[in-house]
Each structure stands twice: as structure tokens, then as C-alpha cells.
Amino acid sequence: MVLLLLGAVSGLSAQANAIDKYFKQYVDDENFSVVYIGPTLFKWMKKLGQEDSSDDRDSETDAVIKAVEDAQGLRILTTDENPRRYYDEAKAKINTKEYELLMTVRSKNGDNVEFLGKHNGDAIEELLLMSIGKENFVLLSLVGLLDLEKISKIADEIEE
């Protein structure tokens, strides 16, 4: 009984902000480049989308603006130092109970991309991408009310 109780408490502890723990560890790491787009900039983009798009803005940018209109934060961490090590480490750290694996795309050349989502009911409130190639490792977190269909349409705009 004591062991069960101990397990329950340590489980609760492990669930708390696992992704933020990960970012916190690597933000100050000199091997990583860090970029952050905050809510103020997303508000500006939303406002931009509501204005007439008659000027020099292409349809692809319009699709991006539509996809991020309810986004709150975009965090990107990239490194070209020991990408495999960081990738394996990140995978081991992220709590898969909190972040559901949505999709894995594995290429023949060894590139691997994983999409994870943090759900809030039916909606996705955080999309996490972990990508590893021969040269670099990318960790991308997009927070907000997200519509995967809108995100998917961005690439369509280029192909048209």
C-alpha cells in the first residue's frame, strides 16, 4: 500500500510541466539557438490579416496568418551539435501521457519527425514538433487554440 501511494505521488510530480522543464534546461545551453514569438506579435499578425491583403502579401502568408490567429506562443530551439543525443534525450523527457503522439514521419535517409499534441477536450492547445536530421535537431512548440487543417493548408498554397 505504501509503495502504491508513493508511486501515485511521484507520478503527480512527474506530470507537472514536463515540456517547460525541457525548454528551461536548453534555453541557456549555448549549443541551442532560441527564438520566441509572443502573444503581442501574434495579435499584430491577426490584425494584419483583418486588413485588406491587396498589397504585396501573397496567399501563403495569408494562410499562415489564418493558421496562427489564435496562437499564443511559438518557441523554436535548434542545434547542430550532437543532434541525435538531444533528440533521444528530449524523447525520453517528454511525458507521453500529457503529450499524445499524433504522427511520426520517418524518411529513408534517417530523418525523423514527430508530432505531439497536448489536448484540451477536443481542441489541441499545444503542438510540439521534434525533428532530427543528419545536421540538426529542432524542437518547436506552438501554443494556443490550433487548427491542424488550417496549418495543413499553408503548404497547399505554395503548390498551387
Added chain:
Amino acid sequence: MAYENIQTLLDKYFEGSSSLAEEKQLKKYFQEEEVPPEWEAYKVLFVWQVEEQDLNLPTGFENKILGQIEAQQQVGFVRRFLRHPLSRAAAIIFLMTGMWWAYQTDSQQIETGVTAEINWDQYQPKTKEEALTITRNAMLMLSKELNKGTARVAKEVVKVRQLGRVD
């Protein structure tokens, strides 16, 4: 004291029929007088008895012994306490409370730590245009990868359907 008298007293002593007064006489004799060689061994016995009687316990001996006994009784109390089911339950509750407190402290540190310690604003692009370009490229990558995965899933579904088709 006459040799015969002493011999008689000794005989009575070893038979167990001597009186206390007679034993006292024997002790006095062997302590004070020269004894014949055949009784030399008895001298040791009677003198030793007298010396033992004179022995006294050192002062504080009783308190020392009582203290040691009390300490042993205290250890026994702890063991008895842990043997009781209610005491065990109390110990578990105490342990759980401690762990809950540690968890609460840890959570608070994480919650406040992430927002307070990382100053994300310093990683923001300097201009809005730069922010739009970064967002555009990031979203494009997300979209492409998402579509790549979806296309692959669609391809696999077609393959599975073809395998299941009976011509």
C-alpha cells in the same frame, strides 16, 4: 583454641550442622591464628568469606544500574509503538504528509520558475517583419511535415485496400 575443638567444629561445619556462633568461632580462628598445614586450605575458605562480607557497593552503583534498565525500557517502548497497527497508520500518514508538502513545494517552484526565470522576451525578433518571416517559415515546415505524414498514411490506406481486393 584446642586442636580437637576446632576439628569438631570443622566436622560439624562440613556436615552442615554447625550453628552461626560456631561458624563465627571458626572464622575468627582461621583469621587470627596460625593454623597447622593440614588446615591451610580451610584458611583460604574462611578468610575469603570474611573479606566478601566486608565488600560494599560503590556509591551511585544503584542509580547507574537503574539508569541502564530505564534506557532499555525506552527502546522497548519504540518497538512496542511500531508494532501497533494504529501507530503504523499514523507513521504512514506522517510520511504521506511530508511527501505531499515536498510535492507542493516542487510544483510551486516549477510554476513560478518557468515564467519567472526564463525571460522569453529576450528571444523575440527585433522587428515585426522578422517575426512574420520566422513564423511563416516555421509554419511552412510544420505544414509540409504534416502533409508528408498525411500523404504517407493515405498511400498506405490505398495499398491496404488494393491488397484486400479480390479480382
